[in-house]
Amino acid sequence: MNFDFSDDQKQLRDQARKFLAEKCSPKAVRVVLDGKAPYDKDLWKGLAEMGFLGVAIPEEFGGAGAGHLELCVIAEEMGRANAPVPFSSTVYLAAEALLIAGSEAQKKKWLPAIASGEAIGTLALFEGKGNPAPKNVKLTAANGVLNGIKKPVADGAIADFAVVAARNGSSGRDSDISLFLVDLKAGGVEIKSLTNLDPTRGQAEITFKDAKAEPLGAAGEGWSILTQVLDRAAVLCAFEQVGGSDRALEMGRDYALDRIAFGRQIGSFQAIKHMLADMYVSATLARSNSYYGAWALSTNAAELPEAAAAARISATQAFQHCAKNNIQVHGGMGFTWEFDCHMYYRRANAMALGLGSLSYWEDQLIDRMRKKNAA
Amino acid sequence: MNFDDTPQEAEFRAIARAWIGANAPKQYEEDLRKSSLGRTVLKNANILEVAKAWQKKKADAGWACLHWPKEYGGRGSSPIERVIWSQEEGPFGQLSRMFIIGHGMCGPTMMAFAREEHKRTYLPPLASGEKVWCQLFSEPAGGSDVAGLRTRAEKDGDDWVINGQKIWTSGAHYSDYGILLTRTDPTVPKHKGLTMFFLDMKSPGVEVRPIKQASGASDFNEVYFTNVRIPDHQRLGEVGDGWNVSLTTLMNERSAIGAAVSTGFHELFEYCSSLMLDDGPAIEDRAVRSKLANWAVKASGLKYTSMRAISALSKGERPGPENSIGKLVAGSMIQDVATYALDLQGASGVVSGEDAELAGRFQAMLLRAPGTRVEGGTDEIMRNIIAERVLGLPGDIRVDKDVPFNKIPTKGR
Ligand SMILES: Cc1cc2nc3c(=O)[nH]c(=O)nc-3n(C[C@H](O)[C@H](O)[C@H](O)COP(=O)(O)OP(=O)(O)OC[C@H]3O[C@@H](n4cnc5c(N)ncnc54)[C@H](O)[C@@H]3O)c2cc1C
Numbered sequence: 001m002n003f004d005f006s007d008d009q010k011q012l013r014d015q016a017r018k019f020l021a022e023k024c025s026p027k028a029v030r031v032v033l034d035g036k037a038p039y040d041k042d043l044w045k046g047l048a049e050m051g052f053l054g055v056a057i058p059e060e061f062g063g064a065g066a067g068h069l070e071l072c073v074i075a076e077e078m079g080r081a082n083a084p085v086p087f088s089s090t091v092y093l094a095a096e097a098l099l100i101a102g103s104e105a106q107k108k109k110w111l112p113a114i115a116s117g118e119a120i121g122t123l124a125l126f127e128g129k130g131n132p133a134p135k136n137v138k139l140t141a142a143n144g145v146l147n148g149i150k151k152p153v154a155d156g157a158i159a160d161f162a163v164v165a166a167r168n169g170s171s172g173r174d175s176d177i178s179l180f181l182v183d184l185k186a187g188g189v190e191i192k193s194l195t196n197l198d199p200t201r202g203q204a205e206i207t208f209k210d211a212k213a214e215p216l217g218a219a220g221e222g223w224s225i226l227t228q229v230l231d232r233a234a235v236l237c238a239f240e241q242v243g244g245s246d247r248a249l250e251m252g253r254d255y256a257l258d259r260i261a262f263g264r265q266i267g268s269f270q271a272i273k274h275m276l277a278d279m280y281v282s283a284t285l286a287r288s289n290s291y292y293g294a295w296a297l298s299t300n301a302a303e304l305p306e307a308a309a310a311a312r313i314s315a316t317q318a319f320q321h322c323a324k325n326n327i328q329v330h331g332g333m334g335f336t337w338e339f340d341c342h343m344y345y346r347r348a349n350a351m352a353l354g355l356g357s358l359s360y361w362e363d364q365l366i367d368r369m370r371k372k373n374a375a
Numbered sequence: 376m377n378f379d380d381t382p383q384e385a386e387f388r389a390i391a392r393a394w395i396g397a398n399a400p401k402q403y404e405e406d407l408r409k410s411s412l413g414r415t416v417l418k419n420a421n422i423l424e425v426a427k428a429w430q431k432k433k434a435d436a437g438w439a440c441l442h443w444p445k446e447y448g449g450r451g452s453s454p455i456e457r458v459i460w461s462q463e464e465g466p467f468g469q470l471s472r473m474f475i476i477g478h479g480m481c482g483p484t485m486m487a488f489a490r491e492e493h494k495r496t497y498l499p500p501l502a503s504g505e506k507v508w509c510q511l512f513s514e515p516a517g518g519s520d521v522a523g524l525r526t527r528a529e530k531d532g533d534d535w536v537i538n539g540q541k542i543w544t545s546g547a548h549y550s551d552y553g554i555l556l557t558r559t560d561p562t563v564p565k566h567k568g569l570t571m572f573f574l575d576m577k578s579p580g581v582e583v584r585p586i587k588q589a590s591g592a593s594d595f596n597e598v599y600f601t602n603v604r605i606p607d608h609q610r611l612g613e614v615g616d617g618w619n620v621s622l623t624t625l626m627n628e629r630s631a632i633g634a635a636v637s638t639g640f641h642e643l644f645e646y647c648s649s650l651m652l653d654d655g656p657a658i659e660d661r662a663v664r665s666k667l668a669n670w671a672v673k674a675s676g677l678k679y680t681s682m683r684a685i686s687a688l689s690k691g692e693r694p695g696p697e698n699s700i701g702k703l704v705a706g707s708m709i710q711d712v713a714t715y716a717l718d719l720q721g722a723s724g725v726v727s728g729e730d731a732e733l734a735g736r737f738q739a740m741l742l743r744a745p746g747t748r749v750e751g752g753t754d755e756i757m758r759n760i761i762a763e764r765v766l767g768l769p770g771d772i773r774v775d776k777d778v779p780f781n782k783i784p785t786k787g788r
Contacts, residue, residue, distance in 0.1 A: 265769050267768040
């Protein structure tokens with residue numbers, strides 16, 4: 001047993017952290033935040049050059065073939081830097097869906113393009129309100145074309161292709177749902193950007209009108225593939241959230257040491273100390289749950305579904321907790337656009353919803369624990 | 376990252392499992408399984424005797440105090456082997472709770488500060504459960520503020536003469552020895568005038584009076600010292616260096632208690648899995664599921680946090696202040712879990728003991744839980760430790776820091 005990353009993986013983390021500190025300063029993030037660019041193209045290119053986009057993609061498909069533990073390490077740094085790039089939608093969702101269910105030809109076409117930064121991908125699952133569930137998928141697939149509306153689609157306005165969940169049956173079972181690959185630059189696709197909580201990662205509405213689509217994975221297997229994709233993304237997002245939690249905590253700690261009130265560092269007031277201690281506690285619990293998830297993900301262990309849900313819940317809570325209390329520690333400064341606190345607050349709350357809200361993952365966790373206990 | 380056993384670990388696990396299977400006191404397994412914080416009832420048996428017998432059996436076969444060196448009655452095992460052992464020991468591990476203070480705190484302090492001949496004399500019977508130890512630190516005037524204690528030790532020839540009072544001493548009523556923190560110089564600032572000893576609890580002048588706790592049980596005591604004599608060779612560390620010695624104890628206390636705290640989650644999950652509410656099974660109720668999921672991730676987060684700490688230990692790192700997390704999180708969690716379980720029982724939740732649901736398991740938990748948030752350092756002290764020692768925030772302002780102890784005020788108003 002060894003519940004830690006290896007020295008090589010820690011080295012990779014240092015390398016990623018250094019790279020992001022240089023290329024992804026808060027100032028760079030603000031270019032996207034202020035709406036001056038849809039995402040940071042230079043950073044995206046740099047990430048590709050560093051090999052970070054394809055770290056978990058096998059070498060035969062143009063990746064580094066390192067593995068998912070390495071991807072977790074990088075995900076943490078992406079979260080810490082609040083990177084304004086379509087990393088999660090492309091790397092955790094689109095690439096993972098391809099890895100799980102793609103045909104040889106589909107993998108050959110898209111995975112090298114992802115690894116090299118040429119293609120941005122996303123998952124088009126939601127259709128308005130509601131959590132992931134087969135009954136919430138109304139968009140139809142028939143005769144090789146899709147019809148319907150997806151929203152919100154993360155990074156939908158900048159994506160080149162999407163993995164789309166569609167209905168091609170009416171039996172009322174999960175097997176009514178299948179997945180499709182759609183080239184978003186082809187015809188029959190209308191894309192509208194949506195304003196959203198976290199402008200550093202865009203959201204879009206995509207309307208499909210007889211849009212050409214090719215099946216991804218076997219017909220009727222869509223929901224089971226999607227569940228696997230969501231579980232895997234849950235672990236990877238958890239690492240981003242852990243990185244964000246740590247950064248928010250660090251910002252709060254640093255400010256508490258700098259700021260003087262009543263003639264003392266505010267960090268010497270117990271109310272502030274205890275708030276920061278509680279942030280540390282939730283960030284630590286989230287990190288530990290995520291490590292377990294990382295192990296399950298990297299070994300494809302039977303524990304993955306339960307571990308993923310636990311990592312998801314605990315990392316979501318931790319990031320929200322740390323981000324909101326970081327603002328509180330900063331007082332009025334924390335509530336200004338000028339300070340960076342709100343970027344993490346926005347990201348924390350947007351990430352809390354992206355793969356389905358907490359209540360969805362709570363249900364998943366309890367169902368999975370029951371199943372295990374019954375076994 | 377690997378949560379699976381290595382081949383050597385798997386072999387160790389197999390040997391441990393076989394030995395436990397052949398030797399554990401199975402007649403008590405069912406009772407131990409149903410026990411929770413605040414409620415360990417062995418039918419027709421005295422739990423201290425059962426615990427001592429199990430500990431002795433383990434010691435004779437080389438399974439006691441796994442992490443201690445062999446020459447002091449331990450096994451010299453790796454931290455991971457300790458985890459494997461506790462996984463395999465399962466409910467029987469609860470029996471070692473009787474010895475947690477001796478094994479987790481007194482033993483390590485003796486190892487660090489006692490003379491070699493004392494270590495060889497006193498540690499093996501402590502490891503084997505034949506002799507039970509207690510920790511005599513807290514006083515009416517010094518709990519969180521341990522260094523505020525007033526029990527005096529005065530030199531008289533080759534002996535020290537002790538006068539004063541300790542309080543909240545767990546297990547003093549059945550302990551054979553104790554480690555004792557005293558004041559040897561009241562004219563210097565409080566941290567500088569302390570000295571540590573170990574003593575025989577049967578020494579003349581030691582009087583133990585059990586205290587009835589809020590829970591109704593009596594696990595801790597007041598201990599009075601009247602002209603108790605302790606030979607100088609039973610001193611631990613230098614005269615006036617007792618604060619440093621006690622820090623060793625307290626550090627070990629945090630990891631010993633931190634690793635052993637229960638959260639109540641498994642009890643609650645099991646309960647909700649079979650409970651029927653007015654509208655159907657509890658486990659299918661959205662509100663119940665949400666509560667359960669939130670506690671589930673705290674319980675698993677604590678579990679993997681302690682595993683990470685063990686990985687760090689295996690690499691030779693010292694147990695750090697991070698260990699304060701365990702008790703801090705679990706203490707209030709078990710209190711909330713118990714409150715919630717009773718809420719699910721509606722008005723009948725008020726009934727306790729054998730007359731209640733599950734023989735009063737959650738009621739007992741509720742009544743014991745406040746103690747968890749106080750013993751071994753309160754929640755507030757744990758947060759201070761995390762804030763100051765992990766996050767590097769400034770220490771609390773200490774108005775008594777440079778004041779001679781006998782000039783510090785003793786009453787708030
Ligand atoms: C079940 C149980 C078993 C115990 N067993 C033992 C034992 O075996 N041996 C032993 O020596 N002791 C034992 N204790 C004593 C225990 O260590 C003390 O009770 C504990 O350290 C708190 O001290 P106190 O009771 O004096 O409370 P106080 O220190 O008076 O605390 C009162 C309140 O003030 C708060 N407070 C105090 N100082 C600060 C501060 N600096 N910042 C913020 N808040 C503060 C506390 O958090 C608490 O809320 C036991 C206690 C319990 C409940």
